[in-house]
Amino acid sequence: MVNRPEEIMENLSTTVVIAGEAGQGLVTLSQILTKTLVRAGYYIVVTQSYQSRIRGGHNSYALRISNREIVAPTDAIDLLIALDRNSINLHLPELSDHGIVVVDDKVYSEIHPQVIRAPMADLADDKFSNSVALGIVASLLGLEKGMITKTLREFFDKHAHNTSDHNAESLWAGYNWISNDSAKFPRLPPPTLPGGRLTLNGNEAIALGSIAAGMKFFSFYPMTPATSIGTALAEHAAKMEIVVEQAEDEISAINMAVGASFTGAPSMVATSGGGFALMTETVSLAGMTETPVVIVVAQRPGPSTGLPTRTEQGDLEFVLHSGHGEFPRAIFAPGDVEQAFHLTIKAFRIAQKYNTPVFVMTDQFLADSYRSTRPFDLRELAPLNPCADSSIAANPHLTYLVTDSGISPRIFPGMTSHCVKASSSSELVIADSDEHTENGHLTEDLSVRISMVEKRLRKLDGIKSEIIGPEFIGLSEPDTLFVTWGSSRGSVIEAADALVAKGRRFATLNFLQIWPLDPKNFVSILEAAKNVVAVEGNATGQFARLIRRETGFHIKKTILRFDGLPITPEYILDRI
Amino acid sequence: MVNIAEYGDYETAWCPGCGNHSILSSLKKALVSLGLEPYQVLFVSGIGQAAKTPHYLNCNLFNGLHGRSLPVATGAKLCNPELTVIVESGDGCNYGEGANHFFSAIRRNLNITMIVHNNQVYALTKGQASPTSEQGFVTKNQPEGVFSPPFNPIEIAVAMNASFVARGFSGKTDHLATLIQSAVTHRGFSLVDVLQPCVSFNKVNTFGWYNQRCYILGNGYDSTDREQALRKAAEWGEQIPIGIIYQNLRPIYDERFPFLSKGPLAKSPVRFDRVSELLDHYL
Structure with a gap:
């Protein structure tokens, strides 16, 4: 049994795991549940763990649910829907202290205080047992029957039209069967998000x-x-x-x-x-x-x-x-x-x-x-218009015109400025993988080589002027600063939140752009922290090394994960 | 009216007597006969002596990587169907490094043309065996002679039901110009394999060797008869047929995308009203 760290308990989230063999339909079942929860107004974080096979083996779909903002997966399971016996063996140790398991009584015959054995065969035809399971989960979580039925029907109407009614009936059979016993599991607190979420x-x-x-x-x-x-x-x-x-x-x-x-x-x-x-x-x-x-x-x-x-x-x-x-x-x-x-x-x-x-x-x-x-607010966005930028800065056109910014104005073959159909041979576009002159033809003139290398590299100055700096979240001048990049962001934020809730000074620095880096954006933040810990999903701390190379700042402590699973807040808290 | 001068006249990096010179001249003739202006044509080439050809022509050009001309041409044609797209490279580039793309291009059947300068040797790297080198062909890198039998691009293309399959010889420039013209006009993927001597590194398959063997397919030959074409494609040795070996009018891949008929995708506006509809899909 996993004792969930109390700091994460305070988040009042519920983790449902649906587990079974590949090919048992667990993704369909999980996606219907996921969509229903989002429509109902809950925050969710899904972790899919599957094997490289189409049938058999063991796959799981973990759905963390909360009515407060959550951004990370967690390890402890509150409600396990086991589609096969192996799933119970594998996941029972991960069950939280109030967690329960729902399983077909044919699959698991033992009496266990945390296991609910559902008489699937009595409730529906074997083909529809996943819908029965879905009904049981929906009922335990306190989801409205009409809402889950609507999502289920939409799904089957799209993918397997003639099974929609049978699946809906099976869902209700499961929903009604457990409703007498629904006190066995705490219902979700009321949702807080408005509708219209994707x-x-x-x-x-x-x-x-x-x-x-x-x-x-x-x-x-x-x-x-x-x-x-x-x-x-x-x-x-x-x-x-x-x-x-x-x-x-x-x-x-x-x-x-x-x-x-x-x-x-x-x-x-x-x-x-x-x-x-x-x-x-x-x-x-x-x-x-x-x-x-x-x-x-x-x-x-x-x-x-x-x-x-x-x-x-x-x-x-x-x-x-x-x-x-x-x-x-x-x-x-x-x-x-x-x-x-x-x-x-x-x-x-x-x-x-x-x-x-x-x-x-x-x-x-x-x-x-x-x-x-x-x-997404599409009004804030303007799509690229390649034609708006295309122009001829020289006559005839020079694909690699040397400019101060290093950016050469482009036109496209068959077209002239602003994508007007070409009408003269001064509008040819020539590109070459060899080193080339401004007109795009290959050259071995070594002075041209130098000017082209410098022209290309000058573009990096422009790219640097538009860097998205890292997000700093948490208390300023922290005792410990977590540094991370990419998808580990959520777990790092929740781990730091949990530590702050215990009265400790933690903060996080999350990089959304990892190249190029501008030390001005973050070195002072690194220097202001007493401890800096890099958190990365690899074995050697690649990003910490990149920061050292670019800034000279040596991040000595790392929390790394490379077992194939995502970093979770618990994983970080166990190692801090 | 376009004239041959518009395609330019450049100093080349090729050896005197190289077949590339006459292929370049046939190519210009064909483009002029087709009435194509240089700015209407996009050449895509790879790496090798043959791949330099479009540098000696006024035209749009993407000179990319060894073996990868066909994928670049595919992307270009799918985004601007108004361009006449011609892939120009050698036997090593197209049948060695890029063979997988060759097979896929035949299957995909885009309306593009592929001209392969086939001198049965790697010339830019100074004389190694190519996929079309004959068995026993001795080079510095294959001192015992080539073990593997040669790749016959014509036979493969006909077997795969390619839309247009032709073989030319650089020594017959007018005939070659006509073949290139037919290939560009043909609706679908068109292969023109061009036999050419390499005066520096292929002392076996010389101008004389080809000239003696190549014969032009006569009027009695029906290039739409696939069984006959398969037999003709296998013919190699004392007699080598040149001309249109096979052609059919399979549906072209371009037609799979009805919106391509509106012109280059660079110009097509992004439909933001439709983006909101897409988002609704995830509600």
Whole structure:
């Protein structure tokens, strides 16, 4: 039994875990519950943990629920829906002291004070037992029957129309069966959020961000945990008039994106470590040809195939140094779903303005983590208009015109300024992966080489002038400052909150942009703290090392996790 | 009317007697005959002596990585269907490093043209075996001679039901110009494999060797007959057929995206009203 640290108990959250074999339908069941909770007005944090298989094994979907703002997953389980016996064996030790388990009585026959055995066979046909389980959970949590039924019907009407009635009846059977005993579990406190919230995970937010940014071309080769970005985009492609193309390999995917961008269409690719390794020669090509492209790297544990369906933040140095030669880049690392949306838009703007590759680094945890998300205010956003910026600054056009900013005005092949159809051969666009003269043709004139290297690198000054500085949250001049980046943000914030609640001076410094860094934005904060602890999902403290390299500030203490699971507040509190 | 001077006349980095010179000249002839202005054409090339060709032409050009011209061309064509997109590179680039893209491009069937300078050797790196080098071909890096049988791009392309498959010879420039013209006009993925001598590194497959063997397919040959084409594609040795080996009018991939008919995607506005509808999907 896990004794939940009292500081996190104070958050009054409830964690429901639905666990079973792959192929038992646990994701469907979980998603219906998730959406219902968001619609009802609860905050949620989802952690999906699955194995690299389509059938069998053990998968789990953890849903932390609260009526107060929560931003991290937690370890202790309050309500376990076990779809197989193995799930009980695995998760019983994680049950909180008031936690309970719901299981089919055919699967588990022992008497255990925390286990509710449901007579699934009496309640519904075997095919619909997940809906019975859903009814039981909804009833225990105190969710209104009509609300969960509506979400369930919507789901089955869309995916398996003729089963909608049977599933709804099974849900009610479960709901009614447990309602006599519902006192066995504390109902959720009343929700506090207004309606109109979106149920979104990190990858969906990246997909929507790219659409809102004005992306016109997305190419991919399937790779967990990046694939669902392409799935979301494919669903919306026809409506949004964007091309979504599954390439024959990752090398092709990113070269297609570069070709698309060369014609003026803002483009993006998404992959994970191994696929990104294949893309790196083209990252360098984009840097050399000054072709904007947004690259999403959804991390999973390596090296090599590693743990294909788990999470890690182990590719920071890889992405930072990817591609041979020296050229400017920017790297963003969203800490939650809302940041994933906005930073994707920012990535497009920087790529498009500075004509260079820009990265969004996420990971399996954030990719699959659903949150209740405030609807994005689209009025604040203006999509990219590649034609508005395209202009000819020289006649004939010079693709690599040397300028003070290093930015050469672009036009696109077949078109002249502002995308007017070309009508003369002074409007040709020539790009080359070789070192080139201003007109784009290859050269071995070494003085031109120096001027081109310097021109490309000057763009980094501009990128630096638009850095998003780290978020500082907590008490000023803290005894201990947690430093983190990307998806570990939420757990670091909740761990610091818990410590502050106990009267300790803690604060957090969360980096949303990890390259370039501007020491002016944060060195004084590091120096003001008595202790600085880097919290990262990797084995060697890559970001702490980057900070030392860039600032000379040595973060000596680290809390690192690299077992494939996301960092939780408990994980940090156990180690502080 | 466009004339050949508009395509320019540049000093090249090629050896005297290299087949690339006549391929360049056929290419200009074809573009002029097609009435294409330089700004209407986008060349995409890789790395190698052949890949330098578009540098010696006035045209739009993306000279990218070794083996990766087809994916760049695919992205470009899918975002600007108004461009005439031509991939220009060598046998090593397209059949070695980029072979996976070659197969996928045949299957995808975009309306683009691929011209492969096939001299059966790696010339830029000074004479190693290429995928099309013949068995027993001796090089400094293959001193015992090439073990693997050569890759026959024509046979593969016909077997995969490619939309347009042709073979030319750099020694027959007018014929080659006509082939390139037909390939660009053809609706669908068009391959023109061009046999050419490498005067520096291929002492076997010389101008004379090709000239003796290459014969132009006669009027009696039906390039729409796939079974006949498969037999013709396999023909190699004392007799080498040149001309349009095979063609069909399979649906082109461009048609999968009806909105592409509106013009370049760079110009298409982002429909913010539709973005709000997408958000509703997640309510």
